Amino acid sequence: MSDDFDYAAYFHPVWEDQRPADKRFPQFRPLIAHYCSITTLEAIVKNEQFWFSNPLYMNDYEELVFGLANSRSRFLQNISVRNALKTPERYDRFRDQVLWIYEQFDKGLLFDIYIACFAEHDAADNDGLLSMWRGYGASGSGAAIVFNTAVLSEIPRSPLRIDPVTYGTSEERLLWIDQILDKFAELVAARNIPEDAFRACASALFERFLAFSVFTKNRGFREEKEWRVVYSRHYDPNQILTDMLGYFIDGGTVEPKLKFRIAPLEGAAAGVTLEQLVVKIILGPNGASVRSTMAVQRMLETLGKPALAERVVTSSIPYRAK
Template sequence: MEIDEATRKFNEIFNPGLLEETFAVLKEQKRFVYYTSSDTAMKLLRNQELWFRNATVMNDFSEVSYGLELIQSVFSGPEGKRFREAVEGIFPDTISKADALLSEWERDWRLETYIACVSVHDRSEDQRGRLSMWRAYGDIALVVNNTPMIAVTDLLAVYSVPVLYLSERELTGYLSNITDNILINRSYLADLGQSVLVTYIHNMLFRFAIATKHPGFREENEWRLYYRPTERQSPMMKKEAVVLNRVPQIVHKLQLTNDPENGLYGADIPSLLERIIVGPNEYPYVSYGAFVDILTDLKVEDAHNKVVVSDIPLRTS
């Protein structure tokens, strides 16, 4: 995984900890897991596509809104003032330019961000899954390798980022680290010019907005895949109007295939899927057989060993 120097420096200053978390996925060969319903899992596998839904209809009703509200609260406080002073000390009027840009894009961030959510999967969960996720998201867990998640490319126009689980106090501390980094790298940022600094602040705020959740969700250990069609179109996305949970809505469907020319690396089902965990339900043997059958149809090797039944003794009704 190679990252250019400008990207590395931006993240070190404005996204402390992000590169370390990303490289840890590589070094420790971490996998990801997608908890969902049996119906959705079947459709994903058969159609070989992952659906990205509008952030306003996700399970956590405060997606995006929580981050934006946190920004307003923290940046109006003492640490926000210190941040503004550090930035204005490099280029006067930078904050007003960043505020104007935020005002221009805030509504679009809320309404035109499409998301798919996965969690980091621990090896201790291979046989049972995660109880809290079964209770919240469905009865099937698709465990996948990390190759598509850590590919660094703009070709696909789909990006992944680990979620920040922050309270107001925690974001204040996180912002303090960023301000310290700005002060340390003052000369470097000055050499880049004001327009670049405004863009960097805008990108920092964007991550806070679309990838910050209440700390009560921390055990999910989520990474967020996001797509912003109003900013950039993806050649691998198919837009479609559907009805889900009785709500008419637009979804964007990402084709799961191996297509490096368009930014997809090892995303075909046989390469991507590491295992399926059938969650607690009334008919685990029947569910097991159905998923073995569909994997066999997809030419997934050793299909009967890639589907396991969770051993958590949870009643589902």
């Protein structure tokens, strides 16, 4: 590159979000709940691991595809970016850089992006959300593990990204893509960018659209008030978490997983243990009883987590499967 200019920092304005900063991490640090089966609860506590899923194997993977596919097509249609690059030749060379990055992502990098999903949780709520019990909590027979994000330290260049999901209609999300492109074009037009910096500029634009794809969803999911923790291998040049990449066999299908160890980890999660993170464990309302509560508490005590056993509560929602 012809100079040492920081293009990633220069294009920071394209990261302006529909949510104000005080509603996003790290300024906002809510409780977040992970709804799961009792078997998964046992595995998390026993192994002190939290498994992140690849979005291609998640039930709402179309949401990620929506962002990636439409950002690519809207980029190709965008006149502002074309005009900002001043000549057809410069535009063609920049376009080729952007498309090359999308192609490389499709060929391999998409395989090593992993997501952990949570629902924002009210501290006074010992019941949880009925829709979440039905969708993710083993039809009301599972558990909601409530984590406190206030104990997390913000670590510069951590390979983990945490943020809330922003919801919109398909039309609104397409408009957000266009707004990102127009802001990007404005910044390109304001600076004489040498062609050997096109790769850095294309990378900055793609990273913004990758985040858009991961952290936005159709407004039909808005009741979930979802937060996501995201890992991508290209966020991790120092290979802090690469030894946690693994797999799981589900019904004969092999799925890639990130098996994240819940422990103090320099560069990713300093000073955090399971006992520090978990503020309560809510048992689902389907078949809730004193006996089932005592059984789960016994399980946690046997697994060497008596502090977590004391934090077990039971949902009192009158449960119907439909």
